[in-house]
Amino acid sequence: MSYCTNIDCLRPQNSDSSRFCNSCGQELLLKQRYRPLAIIGRGGFGRTFLAIDEHLPDQPKCAIKQLCFQEGNTEVWHKAVKLFHQEALRLNELEHSQIPKLLAHFEQNQKLYIVEELVDGQTLAQELQQKGVFQEPQIWEILKSLLVTLQFIHSRQVIHRDIKPENIMRRSVPGDLVLIDFGVAKFATNMRQLRTGTIVGSPEYIAPEQMRGKALPASDLYSLGVTCIYLLTAVSPFDLFDITNDRWVWQEHLPAKHTVSDRLCEILDKLLQNAISQRFQSATEALQTLEQEPKKLPNIPNYQRLTPINYTPLRDLLAKGKWQLADRETWDLMCQALAKPRGSYIFSSDIDKFPCEDLETINHLWVNYSHGRFGFSVQTLIFKHVNGDYGIFCHQVGWHIYNSSYANSGLNFSLKAPIGHLPSRISIGGSQPWRYPNALTVKLAACGIGV
Structure with missing residues (x-):
């Protein structure tokens, strides 16, 4: 099945061998090689398609992101285009096993496209929905794995700014975690001269300073902490924070008989500090704490x-x-x-x-x-x-x-x-x-x- 990428097409499904859409007449192949098969995701500015690359002998599957123009909102469109180009640049610079590989970046029919490696697996949000709340060993795995990834991207002056369960995928084989969706990643070229900018990210997981338009590497760490307490409780982060007393109350929402060690609580609490000065300052510092904590807090x-x-x-x-x-x-x-x-x-x-x-x-x-x-x-x-x-x-x-x-x-x-x-x-x-x-x-x- 071929899928037409024309957003106004009334009958986008076509046969595998079709070159042009039977409904609207648009060319089906993107860049004369990528054939979209189905929609696998939708976002504020576009859609993501499952596709195959017909130029390669084994026709491997890939993911294609399409940026669609929104009539009447030129300013938002220009911002979206900028973010879209940034994602391509970031992915091209970030060659890492836990980040999708960039395969192509192009424009066609007044639409922008990014072709990425297809990560075969499920997001942590899907895992939570299917299997229930996560246990402590799973949270340790997420912390150790994602902190290594954040250490890498932060060393390249990139801030993801949208860490959440929906943007963390587990490969079906061999089961490692992958950080996806760099569409709102910020290139932090001058950390000393941060200026208020556009607020991007998911409200439930966003750090306080990011809510004010200023993102730092520590902002990603905060969002990682919120991700972990959500996976432990399956309760919306909005409900895990006591606004009246300005503090997190996630431990009160742990399911019955689900315990979390003091060591993990301390690390999560430090990731979740509202004040940047009281939070881990870098992924490296957090990783060092994970390694050193057993020596500092022996089980006596x-x-x-x-x-x-x-x-x-x-x-x-x-x-x-x-x-x-x-x-x-x-x-x-x-x-x-x-x-x-x-x-x-x-x-x-x-x-x-x-x-x-x-x-x-x-x-x-x-x-x-x-x-x-x-x-x-x-x-x-x-x-x-x-x-x-x-x-x-x-x-x-x-x-x-x-x-x-x-x-x-x-x-x-x-x-x-x-x-x-x-x-x-x-x-x-x-x-x-x-x-x-x-x-x-x-x-x-x-x-x-x-x-």
Whole structure:
């Protein structure tokens, strides 16, 4: 079957041997060698065809992208043409086993065409739909494979800018991953003089700085992180981000009995940082972390650390009654005890992994210097007293039902605050805050910690 590429053709299907379309009369062969067979994809500016190359003896299959003119929008058309030419240039420069090979680039009948190697396989989006959510070993595979690819393209000053499951394909044989669709790739010729440009990419996966028209190599890393948490949860990235509290809550959406190691959580969380300075700066840095992390975070029972935690600053702040600074220091210490980056949110699932000796030390300091008013054990006692009713518990300790930032929390950093008011819940992440006091209660009981 031959397929006519005339977008206005009413009957585009033709016989294998036809030279001209029986319906509209347009020549079927592109560049007198490529015969389109069927449409396999559609986008904002054109279509992708499955085709064969009739000039070669074995008539290998290939993929042909067609850019179509949109009447009445000259500015958009010129932008699309520019991006289309850029894709051809980028593909020509990027010779890599995990990037489709460019076969041809030409214009015919006032349409632009790119002919690429056909990647025989499925996208990760298709895999997710057919097989369900991905497991941790699959995410490690994706990270290690795609980071190598990004390391390569970034070294050529190319930013993909549209990393998402639909643009990552797995070859049927031998099963390796391929990064496709460089149509919006940006040639970063001068990283120091970035200027606001057109926003390109898929909204669910786009990095904050890219949303403002500025793309960096770290923007691709962010999108890779979003891709991974989507594959782990099968939940739209829009729903994995808590806009009210400005943080990711993807761990709360993991399917039942699906666990993710702390090491992977830390790497994904760093890929997902909104602030570029807190994100991996390069694919090389991320790859090095993947290789070095087991040495830095050995699997030692009860989270024993190579470097002891220094509780002196917390003690001194509490002794001076600097409750807000002590609350923030507590957050940092909890991250350190859990081997999480400073400022990372702590989820209810993390509480079960919290080392008992660190939990006991933090609790003791708060209880001691507040004269029994504040501390984890005080909060637990109140939670038990109200029979685990989260709403009543929040009212008793003076918290809002839903978590919020320091600026909007209404917290009272003084001894006049309600009993159990501190440490605050600011450090706790997730869209189901009612899980936190219950998890804390269970953990303190397991550690034998009381008032």
